[in-house]
Structures are given as structure tokens and as C-alpha cells.
Amino acid sequence: MILPEYYEFCCRVKTVAGHRALEKISPELVRMNAKKPMIITDKGVAGAGLIKIVSSAISSSKGGKTSVGAVYDNVPPDSDLKIVQEVAKLYRSKDCDSIIAVGGGSVLDTAKGVNILVSLGGDDLMQYAGSGAVKKKLKPMIAVPTTSGTGSEMTLVAVIADHERNVKLPFVSYFLLPDVAVLDSRMTRTLPPALTTSTAIDALTHACEAYTCMAKNPVSDSTALEAIRLIAGNVLNVVKKPGDLEGRLALANGSALAGMAFSNSMVGLVHMLGHATGGACGVPHGVCMSIYLPYGLEYNLHKTSHLTAELLLPLAGPEVYAATPKAERATKAIAVIRKLNQDLHEATQGRHARFLKEVIDRDGKQMVPKDALPTIANTAMGDATQFYNPEDLDFNDCMMVLEHAWEGIPLDLKKVKKGGKGIKF
Amino acid sequence: MQSPGDYGFFYQAKIMAGTGAMANIPVELDGFDARHPFVLTDKKTSDSGLPRKFVKALGESNTIIGALFDDVPAYSSVSLVKDLAQFFRDRGCDSVVAIGSGPVVDVAKGVNMAVSTGADVLGFEGVNRVPGHLKPLVVVPTAAIKPFDLTGNARIDGRKFSSAFLMPDVIAVDPLMVRGCCTECVLDTAMVSLSHAVEAYLSPSANPLSDAYASMAIRLIAEHLQKSLKRPGNKAASMGMANAAVAAAAAFDNQPVGVVHALGMELSLLTGNAPGLCMGILLPAALEYRRQMKQEARSELLMAMEGFDAYAGTPAGQRGEKGLRSLQLLFSKIAVLPRTLEELRVPRFKADEAIQEALKANPSLKKQDLSAVMGLAMKGVQ
Amino acid sequence: MMHYNKYPEIKPGLKLLKRMYVVTMLFVFGRAFQAVSRVDRGAKEVFAKMPDDFVLDFCVVPNGPHMVVGKDEKGRIKYMGWNPAGKKVTIYMKIKNMDAAFRMLTFQESSCTATSRDRLIVDGDLPTACGVLHIMDLLEVLLLPKFLAKLGVKRYPKWSQLSPVRKWTSRLLTYVRLVA
Amino acid sequence: MQEIVGTSNKILEVDLSTGVTSIGEITDKDRRDYMGGKGLGLKLLYDRLKPGVDPLGEENIIAFMPGVLMGTGAPCSGRFEAVTKSPLTGIMVTASCGGPFGMALKTSGWDALIIRGAAKNPSYLFIDSKGAEIRDAKGVWGKDTREAQAALEKEGASVVIGPAGEHLVRYANLCSGHRFLGRGGMGAVFGSKNLKAVVARGGEFKIVPVKKKKFDKARKTLNRYISRNSITSGSYRNFGTNANVNLSNAAWILPVRNFSGGSHGEAHKISGETIAENYNTKYHTCKPCSILCGHKGTFAGKERSVPEYETTGLMGSNLEIFDPVAISEWNEICALMGMDTISTGGSLAWAMEATEKGLFESDLKFGFAGNISQTLKDIAYGKGVGKELGMGSKWLSRKYGGENFAIHVKGLEMAAYDPRGAFGQGLSYAVANRGACHLSTSLFTLEAYFDMASPKAKRGKATMVKFFENVYAALNSLHICHFTAFAVFLEPPLVKLSPTPVLKLLTQNITPVALAVMDISLWPELWSSVTGKRLGMLGFKKVGERVHVLERYMNTREGVSKKDDTLPGRMLSEPRKCDHKERTVPLDKMIGRYYRVRGYDKNGVPKDRLLRRLGIEKK
Structure with a gap:
């Protein structure tokens, strides 16, 4: 096990998981001296009837110590300051004392913003922007993710847009972390297959990158391996049998583990390109991840082949691992990921994209035209995750990877510029 | 899984x-x-x-x-x-x-x-x-x-x-x-960490998160214990052991108290022996007891102990057994560790008292398990 | 009763030698930033992408030293000295402590390694911060002999990426401007 | 009357479970190697007692060993030893007593009595020259020590337990006459064996020394020394051991408020001098005795024993109570109930402090005398809070916390000398075989009373502790009163004529030499003249070493090691107000040296080489 010269690991979030995990929300609130939570969510979640399950689980607790104080179910996908202020106002008027965020990234970011306002007072979120500006414990907050992938319930960052001035305000502080993340299989049961696959592969990417990038550490390694095993072993089954609650829970667990791993060890090339593609062409994050993952591993192969080789075990199981000669394990691992993408592609009747050129929006239009690649590469050069990637990248390198990924052909390893020694952890 | x-x-x-x-x-x-x-x-x-x-x-x-x-x-x-x-x-x-x-x-x-x-x-x-x-x-x-x-x-x-x-x-x-000061001190910490990690790993309520920490602790100990005992001041080995202790803490804190911990702590309080010594003797006994009770050992233990290659290279049915053996081998290599509680001079009546106290402190444990493990630990596991 | 006097308040001391070294290096780096922005093609490209109000404070928390670099009214990169007071800093890059700064500036840890070891806190626009780190890598390549620079960067550029002509002209000119 | 010349060498062994009695013989080798008393008793147990048995179980064995000098008329020789495994500490305990039972046992013709097993019903043991008989104790069970002895008086002299022993109070003691086998809970061992008493008829044999002339000479010299020494014939004879109160108070080693202070302004109220003045004291001693330290007096109109210094310290100043009448009353209760006053006082003090700190629930309070009598009875009868107090302070602190101020070592409560004022005594407490025992070296006398060693120095203390441990172990095997040591050490011309500062310089700086030239030949002379076996001064010290190391080795078989050789947290980390230099015992720095001097390994276990040299067979 590699012990780096120095590492940090922190996961202040309590994880509660299971088929009936929602019922634990109430005792958790009581533990934190809260009685009257406010639920923050978006239309999609509310529309799927998930809020009903959550609120009944909270209210039906023994002794009736907790009850839902208010529900705000109108968080838009690109939430901003105004929404935060609006929700905070509702929170105050209903005298709530804690927050439950049900949903994905946008809901969670909004909830974090609301928590800052209602805990620290005032209406001005600006003064808390930046890293480390929030220095006090905030109100109890519980996150209930409805997709298994983003891992945003484990991150200490919140990004909230100010549409008036057209800026995105980052908030970074350990106190922004939710106190508890509740993973309940009921919350992801109704997720459509395409979304299931992309979020699952998103989590898989987190884990794979956490294991192979610069800031890896023993804790993130352990969690990443566990995550890969859970996801790789279950995703196909769940897509084929959407009602498989055990599988759903395994995916949720895997994504929580992956979230723990990557929020501490950071990620590299795959996310660098992924963020850029999302930013430039609006491709959903999960889709980008599943496309770029094999390329990211391939690009770094000359520096991290020993680590990539180890991924084969959780990805494909011990039999395949033992049967593969040592030197070929890394490439085999990448092949297994490609095969997984292919299988998912088939299982979802083509909705799971394998290559960039396959990515289509709701109207069936290609989302990433080939001439968008330079824009993507340019955006990527401004993404901080590149520093965690074991190998350096410049604009040309990005273009080279993007072109391969667009066409869907494996990377030509000869084109990768190699330099420097192996990485030191 | x-x-x-x-x-x-x-x-x-x-x-x-x-x-x-x-x-x-x-x-x-x-x-x-x-x-x-x-x-x-x-x-x-x-x-x-x-x-x-x-x-x-x-x-x-x-x-x-x-x-x-x-x-x-x-x-x-x-x-x-x-x-x-x-x-x-x-x-x-x-x-x-x-x-x-x-x-x-x-x-x-x-x-x-x-x-x-x-x-x-x-x-x-x-x-x-x-x-x-x-x-x-x-x-x-x-x-x-x-x-x-x-x-x-x-x-x-x-x-x-x-x-x-x-x-x-x-x-x-x-x-x-x-950096460790002496072999005894290293052994004490290592045995406590290992006991906590193994108990958390083999606990029926093990979950993926506690597993991640437990396996990390076991792996670090398996890799660094020998070196650390031989040269307590070695930097890499000391860091390995300290990291193992942290990981074991995370696993231990999220799993119910096991037999080894419960008995080890009480014995240590009763006799004044370092908890690590007590647990270092009790853990092999507890593993032996599991084997006697035909409780399946988790195959992943082998992976934590010996790494990927050994795990994958062993046929599926034998992994659990081999993992346990590997753990026992680790114990047998530690020269400074007494093998039995008798060797540690723990009198029978104190052992019985420890069982009583352990039961009082952890009512969820079963008396027959405690007695059986203690019995094996008194005489040692062959 | 507790004898308070036996346990006095302790104010941890200074690390003067380390501080002096870091001050010097930050001064050199600051000047070099300014110099390289005028002479190197690649650097110019990077700086061009940065916003017009760009002012960077590269410092060791909590008590400095600082290195303030920014764009002046004409949009040229300028070393603005060691005192951030009164300047509108748009991006902070903070090294968590003096030891880490020393380790980084003696090239025991490359900037990437330092980042992945969480020694660096970036507060501000991330793409700009990436640009700054790119320039730092470039500076290391230009200012330092190859054997040292290799320690500091992930991938020492080959001929194809950085032609010897550009490397040596930039290197010379930067040095000249730095000293002058 | 039949005569025993020297020693009878006869062992009487009784198994209470089966009722079988057997007679054995002490071998000549054992006699030479271990003399008698404590040493021989330990050796007999070493041959018989398996390690790891429950002290309160059937398998535990208790041995009574009358001294070799007993019955010969040697000064201060009226003492016998008992050896067993202590329920308070779980390790070996030896105790000595000046009561009449010893003489009766010896003059019944037995040099050792070994009791094992447990009787089914309350019983007592009757012994005469023919052997032993287990008798029904229905009539005496439940009686206090005085009533029980009175009831058995016509059968002979007895050693009995009080209610405390019957209720298994862990520090219950054995009582014979008005003297006690005080420490380590031998009474509970009796209680666990359903044994109320052992009665010996006595008077069947007369003991004569082998070399009468030589014996008389030695006896006379010793008597002369005793009558010349200012302690044995002065302060102890006049004021009893309570003469120590003022000395301790001046040297800051008097326990005050559970050992949180070392001296107290009111200490003079309980000093031997004050008591002698106010309470009409008279001699009340072991027999035979030439020192006469035991006294009785009239307290509040009742005649009671004058409390010994340990009782005064632990149940007086240590509880912040300075009322001699009250202390004498509690001393009386402890005597009747059969409880060790040191451990009782230590447990009470712990309870008071723990109550004060909110760790323990009781109505005990420092300085409050009102409820102590009742509490003592509750302890003896195992009632209410007394049931737990009767387990001793180690057990209590493990259950309720407060380990720092549970003043014990290895479970045995500390005697009334605070080691923060005498570091050598601190080392001695930590390594003493039976626990925090002041009698293993009594180094406090040299350090704090006579100023013959610097109390706050570390140097030389390991050697001193070893030397005195050996000497006292030999004394206890002889068996003669400890206090003869004052006379034997201080009265020979060399010491007598040297000025104290010179002595201090020598003991402190060339400790081994200074100790080697001490003339203690009187004791071996007494022994060889009685038994007819040759023994020199060196041989005498070697017997002491053998006895001490054997006991240590037996204890290591019960799990004792370096971890147990420590002092209460308070002694190591809490300075006292009276000491402006805020000293605590630097134990860590002395203990390693002690092990080296002793020939123990780093963990405090006797090395094989040492055992071989002393002829102790490893088991």
C-alpha cells in the first residue's frame, strides 16, 4: 500500500445507508438537537413523489419528535442568489431549525447557501464567498441524493451563480458539508436507465481517477477500490432490472465511497476534459465521464500502469485478474471499461453514449460537433484538475485525446508525450 | 461482498x-x-x-x-x-x-x-x-x-x-x-490496531465504509509490522503503523465492540498488562474459535493480508481459510509476543473476572463466546 | 491547585533563515513574472487570457511574505512588490505554512506535488490560477538549469515542444530583464 | 516436659476439604537456605502452591511459621509468620505477629502449619503435639475477635478472624491475643476456607538452643544494645510507634488528606507524646519483648490499645481527623472486627476524596468523624456502601475511577509515610514484594528521621533498598522483631562513634561500601547458636536475598512485572503544598538501576543467572 509523503483525508459527513435509511433521518435530527427540518428540492424530485416518502418517513418516527417545517420544491437547475434568499426567507418564516436537501448538485448547492444565510444571519451571501470564509458550525443539514453518482453530498464546495452580475461564486469550507448523507434505495429506484448508467459510470470514474492520480492516499485507495467493485459488479444488472433494490443500494454505496475518495484525492484528465465538455457543449457530466475514462487511463499509462493494472481486480474480479499476465493487466483494465461501456450501450438501446460523436440531446441533435473540440481543449486548459493528473497536458495533448475520443478509437500511445520520471507520491 | x-x-x-x-x-x-x-x-x-x-x-x-x-x-x-x-x-x-x-x-x-x-x-x-x-x-x-x-x-x-x-x-x-521508542510499545499499538481492524472486518454488520478503513489498517500492518518491530525508529514503518491506527479507529468506531476488544480491555485493566499484549493473544484465539464454529472467514481478508496477486491466485473456495492462515502466520512471526495468557501469567480467576466485566460492559456479547475464546487464549492455539 | 506559572504561554518562534530564503525567491519570481511576460511567446499567450483586473497575491499564510503581481492599466504584467495592502487583489494563492513554502521554493516539491499535497490554497478564479501555475512551470524551465527544473515540473519539455532557440532567447532575455 | 533442641523441623499439613492431616519434615537444606519464618514459609508454598489459583479458592494455602528463636528467650523473638496468597493483591503476602498463638504452635512441637482446602461448614482447627483436629465452629462463628478468643481460651492460644474475615473483606486480618497478622487480607483467606480459628494447645515442649553459651552471649549483647538505643529504649518504649508522628510531620512525610499534604498544624494532637501525657498509657506488648513499644491507655474512661502510628496516620491525619479518642475507638472496632487499619484507612480516605469529587456516593467526608464507626462495622459485615469499601481501594478505583488518588501499590494500601518526602522509601514501596509496604526496608527512618541519607537524592537508593530488603527478609525468616534493627545497626561502636554528617556522606556516596561494613553479626550469631548450623554475616544476607528473590519470582509467576512496580499517580505527578520545590518521586530514574542492582531483567523478572546463583529451582 502506497503511503505518500504527505496526504490529507477528511470526510465529515455521516453516511446512513440502507433500504430504510430515510427512517433514520429523524433520530439523526434529534441527535443534533433539531426538530423542524425544511426540505429543499426541485420539481423533478417532487414530481416523482419522492418528497412524500421522505416527509412521511420523518413524521412517522417513533415519539413524533420531528416534523417537516416547510418544503421548497422549486429549485431550478441553475440556481442563483435570489433563490437562496427566497428559500432562506421561507425557512425563517416557518421557524425551521435544520435543512434536508433532496436531489442533485443544484439543490445541494442551494441548500448550502441557505444554510450559510440562516445560520450566520443576514441576506448577503457575498461576504462568505471564497475559501475558508465560513468558520462556524452551521445548522444541521442532511443530504438525500436522488442520483447515485455525483458524490456532491461529500464535497465541501458550493457554487452559486449571481445572474445579475453574471459571476459564479464559489464557497469552500468544511462547514458547508452536510452533517448526514442518507442513501436510500427507494430514492434511486425510479431513475431511468440512461441516467443510472451515466451516474454510475460517473462514480466509477471518480474512483478510478482517485486511485491513479497524484493526490491518492491510502484511505482514498481503499474507498476507491471498494467503490469500483460495487459499481462494476452491479451497474449492468441494475440497468437490466431497474427494480433491483440490492443493486440500487450497492450503486448508492459505491457512489458514496467514490465521492469520499475523489473529494480527498482529487481527479485528473478525465474530469479536466469532462468539465470542459460540459461547459462548452452542455453535455451532462456523467456522459462525459463514461466517454473519457478509458482515454484518461490510457494517456497516463506510462506513469501509472502499475496502478491501472490493480484496477483490473475490482473491475473484472479475481479470476480475470489472475488469468491476465502482469504486463497486460493495465490494458486489460481499460479494455474492461470499454467493454462495460459497450454493454451498457447495448443494454440501454444506444442511449448510453460510447464516443463523443454519439452524444445526442433530446431532439436527437449531435451535441459535440467536431469543430467544437478546440474550444473544449481551450476551456480544459483552465481547469484545475490538470494538476492532479500524473502527466502534464498542453493544448495539443488535449486535442489529441479529444480527437480519439470523438471518433471512438483507442488512444495511439505513441502520440503521448512522455517526460520526467515516475510520479512521487 | x-x-x-x-x-x-x-x-x-x-x-x-x-x-x-x-x-x-x-x-x-x-x-x-x-x-x-x-x-x-x-x-x-x-x-x-x-x-x-x-x-x-x-x-x-x-x-x-x-x-x-x-x-x-x-x-x-x-x-x-x-x-x-x-x-x-x-x-x-x-x-x-x-x-x-x-x-x-x-x-x-x-x-x-x-x-x-x-x-x-x-x-x-x-x-x-x-x-x-x-x-x-x-x-x-x-x-x-x-x-x-x-x-x-x-x-x-x-x-x-x-x-x-x-x-x-x-x-x-x-x-x-x-517514531517508535521500543519494540514493546510498537507491539502494543500494532496489536490493538490489528484486533480492532480484524474484528471490524469480520463483524457481521461490516459495511463498505468500515471495510475500506479496516482493510487499509490490516494491509498497512501486514506490510509494516515486521520492520517496525525490528527497527522501531524507522520512519516509513512508524508512519505505516500510525496510519494503521487511525484507519483502525475509523473502522472500530463504526462497528459494535467485538470479543477481543472487550476481553482485552478488561484483562488489561485487571492485570495491568498492555492492552496490545492481551489482544495479541486473544485475537488468534478468537480466529481459531471462529474456525471451530465453522464461521466463514471473509475471502477479502486474504487480499488485505497478502495483496492482490495472492488473492486472485488462490481458488475462490480457499481464500477465506488462507487469509486466516496468513494472519496466524503473521502472529507466529512475532517473537516478542507471548503465545498464551498463561505465559503472560494471567491467572484463571482473573480471566473469569474479565469475562464477567466484559459482559457487564457489553451486554450484547454472548457469554459462551467469551468463555470459549478466553479458554483458547489461556492455553494457546496450536 | 494548578501552578499556572509553570506552564507559560508560548509564542512559537520565527524561522528566520527559511523566511529570508522565501523572501528572496519570491522577489526573484515576481521580477521574473514581469520579465517573462515581455519576452516569451507562450507566456504572453497565457497572460493575454487573464482578466484585465488581474492582481495575484502569492503568499505564505498568515504573515507573508507576499508577492504581488498584476496587470497595470495598460494591461502589462507588473511586479507590484511585497505588500498587498491597498491593492485590489483578485486571486490569492496561499501556501499553508513557511515549511511548505520553503520545500516548494527549494524544488523539493514541485508545484503540482504541493497542490496534490494540499499545501496550496487558491482563492479566486480557477482558470487564472491554472495560468499562473503554467507560468511558474515555464519560469522554472527557463530560469533553472535542466537538472533542477526537472525536479520542479512534471514533464520537462522536449525540443518539439519548446525549441532550443525559443528557450535560450527567452532564458537570456528574462535574466537580463530580471537583473536590470 | 519434652525438649526440642534447636528446631523440631516438623511440618503439620491439614487439608480442610478432606480432613486429612499429614506430617512432614523440613529438610536440612531448606533450613539452611531459608532459615525459618517468612523464608521457609515461602519455600514451602513454592513447593505446594500452583501459580494462578484464586486466593479465595479452595486451592489457596496458608502457612503458619513460628520463628526459630521463638521459645528460646531471645529478646523480641515472640513472633510468628504467616504466608499465603493475598486476596487483596493476588500475589504472595507474608505477615508477622507477636500474639500467643506462635508460641503455642511452636511448643506443641510444630515448626510449620500448612492449611489447604476449605471446610464445608464453619470450623476451627485444634492442634496439639499429636496433630490436628477439625472442629465445628458453630459456637464461635460470628463472634468478634475478642469473644472468639475468649471462647476458645480453654483449648489453647488461638489465631482467629472477626466478622470482617467471615464476610471476606479483602483486607480482613488474623488476630492472636491483641496482636495481628495485619496486611494482605489473610482473614478473608480464613473466611473463604470456612475457618474461624486455629487453636494450639502449646506448652508441651520446651525449646533449648544448641549452643547455650554462645546464645547467652549474643542475647546479652542484643539486650544491652536495645537498652542503650534511644529509640528502642526511649521514644518507642515511652510513646510507642506514635513517636513517629512528630518526626514524620517535621519531615513532611505524614499522610494528610489522602496523601495530598505532608504535614499538618494539628498533628501534635495525635502524637505519641501527647497520647502518653493525656491517656495514662501502660505497656501492652508481645511476649517476650525487651523494647515494649505496645501500649494501652484509658480513652474516654475505657481501656483500649493505643493505636499504632500507621493507624494514627491512616485513620487520623489522612482523614484529617486529629482526635486520639476517636482514633482509638476505630482502632478498637477494627481490632474486634479483624480488619487491617492501614487498608481500612486508605480505603476510607479514597472514598472521602472520591465522594468529594463526585465519583462515588457515600456520606464520608474529610474531617468528619461522626459516621466512621458505623462505616467500619458496615465494612466488616458487608452492608451497604461497606460491601464495596471492603474490596480495597484498587478495586474501588477501577470501578469508580480516581486511580490517581487510590493510594496503593499492587493493591496494598500505602503505609503512613509519604514517599514524596523520602525518595528511597518511594522506590522501596514500588518494588516491595507485598505492595506498598513500609516494612520491606523502612528506609524512611534513615532518610527522614536520622538524616543518614538524603531523602531527596536518587543516588545510592537502589543499593540501599536492596540491602535493607535483604536484611529485613532475613530478619523475618529468623524471626525477630524489626525494631531490633535500630539497636543492631546504630549501636555497634563504628556507627555509634561516627558523627551523623560523616555517616550521611558515606552512605550517600559510597553506599555499597558503607553498607558492607555495617556490623549486623548479632543476628546470625543468634541463629547459629540456636540451631547449631554455622552462618556468617554474608550468609545471613544471602539468605535474605534468596528469600526476597524467591518471593519476587513467585510474584512474577502471578503476573507481576515492571508495570506493577509503580507508585500511585499522586506520588508521581502531584506535588504537595508543603513542599515549595514541588517535588514528586522520580521513580523512573531509580527503578532501572534497582533492577540492575538486583539482577532482574528489564521487565523486573529475576534473571536465570540470579536464580541459579541463589539456588532457586525454576518452576
């Missing part, structure tokens, strides 16, 4: 491990709006010059050490906690740093309870009695660190305090501080 079912997992401590870890403490404290730590340690640590290294590492920061109290005795006591809490307030401190292990950390947690709530700590005895978040607590482990210290438990004046709020906020594992 075992089916995890419903579970909860919580380990809030931020782990900072490696070169320069202590130098980062001021930044972490600043994140809590704290600049005035109250530092606790004991004479032994103080004599070895470690607190000086800590002070030096804090150089060039705005942090002012309110007081460096280096007289924590071998037993943590409520009255000391009271006195120190007053001291803490008089100096206007805002956070607690514990350098060391055992009573130092216990007292630090006690002081933190007292100064954060302003109440008598005795009122918080028991499970989940601490009312809310406390002031930031930083633990700087030394070689003698036990996983127990890094959990949400404290033992003051023989009373047990257990609450998630007692968990340290930051653990700074610095190679300057964790």
Missing part, C-alpha cells in the same frame, strides 16, 4: 499524515476560527522532546499556545479535567491539542467537554450524552497511539464517555512524532 443492509458510518476527523503535518495545524485551527490552543501532553512525551518539535513546527504562524501542560498523569481524572478547564478559561484558549495517547487524549476530550459546555463532565458519562458540537480538538499521535484514542470515546476516571462529538476534528500524524 457481504450484503451491507442498513448501516451508518461516521468518522469526522480530518486526517493529515506525513511530513509537515504539524505545520498545517494553524491553518486547520484558523478554519475553526481558533488561534489559541490549549496543549496537553504527559511527562514522558515531554521528556523525549516531542512537544518542542510541535512548538517549532508552529513557528511563523499566528497561533499562540495558551499553555503547554505536560503533567497529565497515567490516569485521567475528573478533578484534573476541572482544574485544566479553569486554566483553559483563564488563559482565554479556544481549542484543544493533545500530543500523545491514552490519558492525554482522554483528558483533552474531558477538558473540551468542560469548556465547551461549561458543565460538570460527570454529567456526560454514558452514550450520546454530550449535548452538541465542542471546540476544535486536534490530536497529534505519538507512537503509543491507540485507535481508541482517535474515536468518539473517552475514559476518564474509569468512566466511559461515548459520543460522536468527542471525535477529534483533526489528526496530525507527523513522522517527527510517531
